[in-house]
Amino acid sequence: MCGIIGIVGTHGVAPALYDALTVLQHRGQDAAGIATVDGARLRLHKGNGLVRDVFRQEDMLKLPGHIGIGHCRYPTAGSDQVDEAQPFYVNSPYGIAFAHNGNLINTQQLRREVFEDDRRHINTDSDSEILLNLLAHELQIQERMALTPDHIFKAVAGVHARARGGYACVALVLGFGLLAFRDPHGIRPLVLGERVTPEGREYAVASESVALDILGFQRLRDIAPGEAVFVTMNGQLHARRCAEGAVHAPCIFEYVYLARPDSMMEDVSVYKARLRMGEKLAAKIRRLRPQHGIDAVIPIPDTARTAASTLAQELGVPMREGFVKNRYIGRTFIMPGQGERKKSVRRKLNAIGLEFRNKTVLLVDDSIVRGTTSKQIIQMAREAGARQVYFASAAPPVRFPNVYGIDMPAASELVAHGRSEEEVQAEIGADWLVYQDLDDLIAAVAEGNDKLKHFDTSCFSGEYVTGVEDGYLAQLEFLRSDEAKAKRRSA
Ligand SMILES: O=P(O)(O)OC[C@H]1O[C@H](OP(=O)(O)OP(=O)(O)O)[C@H](O)[C@@H]1O
Numbered sequence: 143m144c145g146i147i148g149i150v151g152t153h154g155v156a157p158a159l160y161d162a163l164t165v166l167q168h169r170g171q172d173a174a175g176i177a178t179v180d181g182a183r184l185r186l187h188k189g190n191g192l193v194r195d196v197f198r199q200e201d202m203l204k205l206p207g208h209i210g211i212g213h214c215r216y217p218t219a220g221s222d223q224v225d226e227a228q229p230f231y232v233n234s235p236y237g238i239a240f241a242h243n244g245n246l247i248n249t250q251q252l253r254r255e256v257f258e259d260d261r262r263h264i265n266t267d268s269d270s271e272i273l274l275n276l277l278a279h280e281l282q283i284q285e286r287m288a289l290t291p292d293h294i295f296k297a298v299a300g301v302h303a304r305a306r307g308g309y310a311c312v313a314l315v316l317g318f319g320l321l322a323f324r325d326p327h328g329i330r331p332l333v334l335g336e337r338v339t340p341e342g343r344e345y346a347v348a349s350e351s352v353a354l355d356i357l358g359f360q361r362l363r364d365i366a367p368g369e370a371v372f373v374t375m376n377g378q379l380h381a382r383r384c385a386e387g388a389v390h391a392p393c394i395f396e397y398v399y400l401a402r403p404d405s406m407m408e409d410v411s412v413y414k415a416r417l418r419m420g421e422k423l424a425a426k427i428r429r430l431r432p433q434h435g436i437d438a439v440i441p442i443p444d445t446a447r448t449a450a451s452t453l454a455q456e457l458g459v460p461m462r463e464g465f466v467k468n469r470y471i472g473r474t475f476i477m478p479g480q481g482e483r484k485k486s487v488r489r490k491l492n493a494i495g496l497e498f499r500n501k502t503v504l505l506v507d508d509s510i511v512r513g514t515t516s517k518q519i520i521q522m523a524r525e526a527g528a529r530q531v532y533f534a535s536a537a538p539p540v541r542f543p544n545v546y547g548i549d550m551p552a553a554s555e556l557v558a559h560g561r562s563e564e565e566v567q568a569e570i571g572a573d574w575l576v577y578q579d580l581d582d583l584i585a586a587v588a589e590g591n592d593k594l595k596h597f598d599t600s601c602f603s604g605e606y607v608t609g610v611e612d613g614y615l616a617q618l619e620f621l622r623s624d625e626a627k628a629k630r631r632s633a
């Protein structure tokens with residue numbers, strides 16, 4: 143999951159793009175970039191690192207223009223090298239800058255087609271560069287110099303017909319405007335907002351509504367699955383559904399972990415969904431262990447805090463801050479290598495001894511993925527003197543790879559893959575482990591919007607809404623396991 147933002151404003155947009163990227167930073171910490179349109183020129187600055195490190199004041203000054211896009215990256219394809227940072231750019235047709243959140247699952251086939259049939263050179267291993275070239279080709283075959291919204295929507299329909307996977311995208315088409323579109327299943331999120339100023343109406347699209355909030359844009363709606371929105375250089379908005387008939391299945395992991403709690407997604411408050419996750423998990427704990435004997439509920443900061451608050455309340459047990467997080471260390475789960483992730487947990491979280499001594503504690507996390515956090519945290523709770531250490535996960539066991547934009551590519555790295563819940567309990571060293579049921583997780587989100595009937599739950603259920611070809615998951619593991627990434631880095 144990366145963060146994307148696009149703005150058509152009435153004056154320079156680079157500062158607003160920068161601010162938006164800083165509140166989307168939790169979606170990608172490896173690279174960041176901004177592209178703006180300055181008259182007939184595209185201006186682009188990108189690099190590896192956090193948003194605040196990539197952009198210095200002199201870089202910002204070189205990004206004039208009232209229309210632009212931004213991206214913060216968490217790689218799911220290719221490498222974490224700077225040449226795969228986004229936005230990407232192609233000079234034909236028109237000149238297009240492009241940013242993508244998600245992951246394609248027919249990348250290899252498209253790479254061949256784009257080279258052999260469309261005669262386009264792809265210079266990196268990034269799936270996003272392929273998606274951009276697909277869009278460029280589909281625009282090219284419209285054969286028009288004066289591009290109209292109709293041509294643009296036909297081109298997006300052409301992209302939908304060829305690309306498979308999760309994708310929420312923003313693109314600048316030089317001389318024409320800002321294009322935003324979402325895959326036919328609406329797996330990855332994208333919201334549309336507007337701001338009315340004395341100089342005129344401005345539009346923004348973003349991965350999460352929090353970016354609109356901080357910029358003072360009003361959230362209008364989510365971009366629909368398969369829909370494309372095109373805003374011309376002078377601020378005219380056009381929208382069309384460019385793919386029909388696919389099941390709307392937003393990624394449920396956004397609600398579990400990826401999104402900020404203050405975001406609205408598909409008209410569901412992420413915060414409220416997490417509160418409901420805590421309530422439902424408490425009901426399960428009460429069912430399984432009416433005499434649970436828990437003295438304190440302790441969240442693992444940050445993301446688990448919301449669910450832990452209702453969980454504690456429903457159990458009638460105090461919630462305590464037993465771990466303090468170093469706010470200057472980023473999210474560990476989205477770090478690129480396991481060595482880095484392991485070291486970071488210790489550097490990031492420290493226990494407050496008195497909350498553990500001689501107590502039965504229930505540690506609560508939003509999810510257990512590789513088990514890096516839970517294993518170390520349980521150990522720390524024991525060292526701090528806990529009598530019994532119970533562990534609760536607000537999501538079900540993560541047993542299958544994610545292929546739509548979350549970097550969980552290798553089943554063998556997931557602590558629950560091929561293990562029963564009891565075996566995971568032993569593996570992470572808990573005295574008792576309880577997971578949320580999938581039906582309860584789905585209900586916790588769907589209760590926020592009765593139109594939501596389906597979700598992409600693949601990492602819990604192994605069911606992929608787009609289907610995946612035989613051999614794809616094995617290939618993904620081969621290319622993107624931690625071991626494969628480490629080998630590439632040292633090569
Ligand atoms: O089982 P694991 O592989 O350790 O992954 C799961 C953990 O990683 C995430 O935390 P992270 O530190 O990324 O971010 P947070 O501060 O938002 O909770 C998540 O909230 C879990 O705590």
Ligand SMILES: NC(=O)CC[C@H](N)C(=O)O
Pocket residue numbers: 143144215216217218219220226242243244245246268269270547548
């Ligand atoms: N997490 C994402 O959305 C990644 C986008 C794209 N697949 C990349 O690797 O750059």
Ligand SMILES: [Mg+2]
Pocket residue numbers: 442443444445446507508515
């Ligand atoms: Mg966490």
